[in-house]
Amino acid sequence: MIDVAPEQQDLKQATIAEAIADLKMRFPGAVSDDTREGYSGVIVDKAKLLDVARYIHDALGFDYLSSATAVDYLGEGVHSSDHIEMVYHAYRTSGGGALVFKTQTDREACEVPSLTPIWKGADFQEREAWDLYGVRFTGHPNLRRILLWEGFHGFPMRKDWKEAYYESDHKPFESRWPAGHVHRSEEKTIFGHNVVYPADIDLSRLSDVSDASIYADFGLGVDAQRVGGSEGIATDQIMVNMGPHHPSTHGVFRMLMKLDGETVTSLEPIMGYLHRNHEKIGERNTFLQNIPFTDRLDYISSMGNNHGYVLAVEQLLARGAKWNPPTYRTEVLRVLMVELTRIVNHLWAIGFWLNDLGAFFTPVLYFIQERERILDFFETVAGSRMMCNYMRFGGVFADLPDRMRSVANLLNDRVRDYDTMQFLTEMINERIPRTIDELDEYLTTNDIVQVRSKGVGYLSREDAINYSTAGPLLRGSGVAYDIRRADPYSIYPELDFDVAVEYSGDMYARYMVRLKEMRESVRILKQILPRLEYTKGESVTSDFAYSGKVPVGEAYGRVENGKGELGFYVVAAGDKKQVANPWRYHVRAPSFINLTPLGVMSRGAKVADVVAILGSIDIVLGETDR
């Protein structure tokens, strides 16, 4: 380890304001404050970006790049010149707020130095920005499209790009009311009218070559598209595609592996098979309309997704004149829901990880029994088991009902009726802890689990931070970084719980982190129960109108979700003080960014282990591909 000069040691403790002042002093002319209304952080000259970023990482100690994303500022409003902006949120793993720095480039040349030499976690995020915005990152080792396929025409997140069946820039659509004569989009908006073909394309000679470059870059020197013939592949290494349709990949996810016998020598994750351009949809939507869409990201923990998004928008709303912050009971209900969700998420993650290890469905079915009861609770309170759509800006959908009562409607319906608080108390004090104990007893000392998972899928502490991993993956590598403690939100500061952390960095450590975290969640829930009792009667409803508007500015809301840090970068921009639709809506998806080190973790492992390593990261493709 290199000795750090004492003054530099101080800089690593400096507040954000001090850090910014120091940056401006070190790089005069290259760093300036972002003075736009409602914006924060600094704007860095892109020529100096790499130097500034290195200084931020090395000297100022912002070792964790949480989010890197692009924004296309085109036309109207506060942003007089059209440009594309890269926005970076860097944090310290010792805790504290974000140092936000941005760099601007014009929309034509659109070139920015890559930050992958400093934070490897920028890898996938920069590829995403290239894919969706067309930002060329000089120095990026593998700048290829990531969610779309090679050969896709255009950059879909740019403001002047229009999707198939495009109707108008913003919802609500004019065609729905008052003369809403129903039609299917394919009847009125012909698909072909919205599709732009490159000038030199010959539609009669189309063939899929999108994978050719992936195979070529993979370094085998074999043209895999033309394998066959008499001699076959003259190599002792072979290339294997696992997925996209493979039961072990938890969805439509593909891993391209180079194998030496059973041993993986290199692996590249390929994704995007479930890509639906969630962010573009989000920018067409109003702020309110995005809430149910966030359910569909990580559909195992929709309550957590709701929470992240409303926190981001509430930051913007808080600057407005008429703003009622959420009441205490609202916060209590939110924490209740997200902690139950965390338990569901971890039960699910451990269960499916065991499937990957070969314990086929027996343990996962035991866990699902608990999950069912929790989902019954969600269904009673929020109206849906998985697509909860529960949180609102400054409130929640509704308070807990007194009784969890179902109503007979269909033939053969069997009715249930429980007291809500009694149900919750029994779940939290008895049932869930009992299941966790059982799981612990069943698995922690199980020989097969230990042999299969100890020392497999190793990720070092330095790599875990540098690759921007989050959640159990990060904490399993010995970094005690939990946003509920490091950058607290909601009522977490007053709650008593420990950050689960393990130091061995392998699959077993991740399993142990999840196990401990469930116990901590139960601990939190036990503190929530009395709070639910004494806040009874407090209002929890939101006063955000159906056509509500949001003050202009930017906000980054992040929560510790079951899978890791879920962040929402939301920009409200326009020529008015308040706008109804987000200008930029970006999801910092833990399932996506946690896959960045998959190749590193899998190198040297056996094929059967790769399946389990993927399971130990715990991804949901709805969030990975967005």
Place this chain on the structure above:
Amino acid sequence: MTGSGFIKGMLLTLRHFIQTYLDDLRYGFKKYSPAVDNFNERQGTRAEGAFTVQYPEEKLAMPERFRFIPFLVVEDYDHPDRPGKDWCTSCGICAKVCPPQCIWIVRSNDPATGRPVPEPEAFFIDIDICMNCGFCAEYCPFDAIKMDHDYELASYDRTTNHIFDKPKLSKELKYWKTIAPTRAVAEAQARGGWDHKDAQKEARRGPKKAEEVAPTAPSAATREEVRARKAEADAPKPAPAPTAVAEAPKSASNTAEGAKPWTESEDEKEKRKAAALARKAARAAKRGE
């Protein structure tokens, strides 16, 4: 000891296996019989062993807040004054707030004056697009659109069956009272009675004045109208007669065989509507005499 963890795991599996059969013993091998009322225990927090629901012989009833595809509330078909009248005023809030934009509304206009009438001429929901978020019901100022509980909607042809029109969407207020008894009561209390807001307003104004006002009744087309309506909603209103609100019907008993309790053919609906209108005409005639 090597293998001890493995044995522990097998014992646990065995325990779960035995628990599954303990329930059978407990209920005298009639665990799944409809005659034995054990669903609350079998699906509750104290349940052990298998928790399977034997669909379709038995189904989990839905809680009140459950949401699956909206329906339009209409006045009961045997309502004395307004049988089958739409509660929807075609203000368009549901269509505007709908995240996937699956609601289409044609507002009706008075042919004589050309002014909008608070009644939808046509109302469509494309249930393939609907994401069951419930915003339409949540933001409707007239309690006129509600989320349904009927999730058994599979059909063979999406192109002809999956755009619901007004007749298909309309369900009586009675139905809403059945599937969501406590919410229906709470909403009625907030409205000031079981009747539609506008109907109550008319009742307060008296029949003659109501006739003049009706065609221009608000449709929330402008901000002023919305504001005016809000002010009105905030104004203190007479509490509903306790008896009127307390009469919320109990859940329909599910003894009927075959059909869903609430399915009724169009003919039957029309018959009930016609009968109610005939009764109304008879009353009017009587009054006239």
